[in-house]
Amino acid sequence: MELDLDHLEKLIPRYDVAGPRYTSYPTAPVWKEDFGDEAYGRALEQVAPGADLSLYVHVPFCESLCHYCACNKVITRKAELPVRYLEVIAREIEATRQRLRGDPRAVELHWGGGTPTHLTPEQIRTLFDAITSAIPLHDDAEVSIEVDPRVTTVDHMDVLAECGFNRISLGVQDFDARVQESVHRVQPVDQVEKLVVNSRERGFRSINFDLIYGLPYQTEDSFSRTLDTVLDLAPDRIALYSYAHVTWVAKQQRSFERSDLPEPARKLRIMLMAIRRFLEAGYVYIGMDHFARPEDDLSRALADGRLYRNFMGYTIRAGGELVGFGPSAISELEDSYAQSQRGLGEWEQAVEERGLATLRGHRLSADDLARRWVIQSIMCQGVVEASVYEARFGEPFAKRYAKEIQRLAPMAEDGLIVVEADGSLRVTSDGRLLVRNAAMAFDAYLEQQTRGDKPLFSKTV
Numbered sequence: 343m344e345l346d347l348d349h350l351e352k353l354i355p356r357y358d359v360a361g362p363r364y365t366s367y368p369t370a371p372v373w374k375e376d377f378g379d380e381a382y383g384r385a386l387e388q389v390a391p392g393a394d395l396s397l398y399v400h401v402p403f404c405e406s407l408c409h410y411c412a413c414n415k416v417i418t419r420k421a422e423l424p425v426r427y428l429e430v431i432a433r434e435i436e437a438t439r440q441r442l443r444g445d446p447r448a449v450e451l452h453w454g455g456g457t458p459t460h461l462t463p464e465q466i467r468t469l470f471d472a473i474t475s476a477i478p479l480h481d482d483a484e485v486s487i488e489v490d491p492r493v494t495t496v497d498h499m500d501v502l503a504e505c506g507f508n509r510i511s512l513g514v515q516d517f518d519a520r521v522q523e524s525v526h527r528v529q530p531v532d533q534v535e536k537l538v539v540n541s542r543e544r545g546f547r548s549i550n551f552d553l554i555y556g557l558p559y560q561t562e563d564s565f566s567r568t569l570d571t572v573l574d575l576a577p578d579r580i581a582l583y584s585y586a587h588v589t590w591v592a593k594q595q596r597s598f599e600r601s602d603l604p605e606p607a608r609k610l611r612i613m614l615m616a617i618r619r620f621l622e623a624g625y626v627y628i629g630m631d632h633f634a635r636p637e638d639d640l641s642r643a644l645a646d647g648r649l650y651r652n653f654m655g656y657t658i659r660a661g662g663e664l665v666g667f668g669p670s671a672i673s674e675l676e677d678s679y680a681q682s683q684r685g686l687g688e689w690e691q692a693v694e695e696r697g698l699a700t701l702r703g704h705r706l707s708a709d710d711l712a713r714r715w716v717i718q719s720i721m722c723q724g725v726v727e728a729s730v731y732e733a734r735f736g737e738p739f740a741k742r743y744a745k746e747i748q749r750l751a752p753m754a755e756d757g758l759i760v761v762e763a764d765g766s767l768r769v770t771s772d773g774r775l776l777v778r779n780a781a782m783a784f785d786a787y788l789e790q791q792t793r794g795d796k797p798l799f800s801k802t803v
């Protein structure tokens with residue numbers, strides 16, 4: 343897919359507004375605490391017997407704090423915390439399993455954090471066994487894990503390979519020494535390189551690098567050198583995230599001087615340079631901030647229209663229900679979302695008392711379900727086919743969303759979307775970079791959410 347990056351450089355500043363990333367619809371700020379354990383428990387009981395599931399496990403621990411980070415984590419070196427966590431999560435898995443009917447299987451299992459490899463190799467084995475003995479894996483399941491190269495040892499890699507992990511995601515962010523020091527994450531190239539070699543030797547199917555643009559002291563030159571190294575190491579997938587300055591969520595970001603952060607025009611140039619380099623190197627643009635080698639499953643899924651988006655980002659397991667474990671984990675079932683208590687202590691106490699630890703959730707109305715389908719179609723396929731919408735929801739797409747389509751007129755004028763004669767909505771190649779902006783037009787909650795003083799979302803670029 344071709345992107346006209348010169349055209350986009352002129353347009354993007356106009357579209358750089360705060361907006362959701364649409365890993366769910368409705369987005370998490372809409373969910374309410376009146377959706378608790380009982381509602382989540384009932385939703386689990388309604389999952390089809392023996393369903394194919396996606397599973398997510400949140401391991402919240404990290405050894406030290408990266409100053410850009412807005413994840414839900416617990417910074418600790420205390421050995422007793424993971425020990426207790428493992429006992430509690432085993433209970434949560436058991437309580438969840440009791441509510442699922444038949445013999446469900448996992449087609450996808452992802453461990454995120456935090457830092458999953460903060461656990462010792464033995465603890466990883468214990469947790470893996472606890473999950474897979476409750477919900478066994480399909481033979482061809484995607485089993486993935488996020489690792490921090492600074493704490494991941496050869497022993498970790500051995501256990502991960504023995505367990506059957508086949509995808510690995512490395513937090514890289516930036517290789518520049520000054521940037522690394524300023525964000526409190528010093529991680530030399532050879533540490534990452536060893537882990538890449540190690541992963542390839544153990545037959546991992548796919549290696550992902552997470553990169554961040556917009557960090558303190560980044561320049562086009564410094565990030566270009568980072569990209570040279572990244573492209574030499576040739577990961578199968580790359581996620582290029584925008585640094586989100588969200589000091590109301592991540593207070594430690596206040597340690598950054600505004601003047602140390604690249605100003606918006608430079609940040610944009612860094613992003614466009616990175617995209618240009620990835621495309622020139624033969625990566626396929628998957629959507630939003632994701633790139634993959636043409637032979638990677640994600641690129642194939644994009645080509646076949648099988649791409650799906652959930653809390654783990656872009657995935658190929660369309661429609662599978664997602665069940666989460668651990669503090670702050672999110673579950674996405676047929677018509678509801680649920681999130682567990684975010685604090686480690688609160689989550690432990692809730693699981694010990696009740697088995698589940700639901701903090702909040704949302705049951706989707708008929709309107710939510712239709713809008714979710716539209717937003718998914720825009721985010722993943724880049725098209726809403728009017729006839730498919732009508733067959734599915736029994737009303738003409740163009741008539742039902744006349745106001746929303748009207749709102750997209752500036753994007754149409756800028757060549758980012760096209761409204762076709764039959765009412766279908768198609769995102770153009772350039773528009774795929776600003777796909778969040780198109781999805782935002784269909785979000786029925788956004789106007790009300792952006793009315794408050796406190797920002798809820800980071801900017802789209």
Ligand code: SF4
Pocket residue numbers: 403404406407408411412413415455456457490513
């Ligand atoms: S970026 Fe990763 S390793 Fe660093 S604090 Fe956040 S979750 Fe932990």
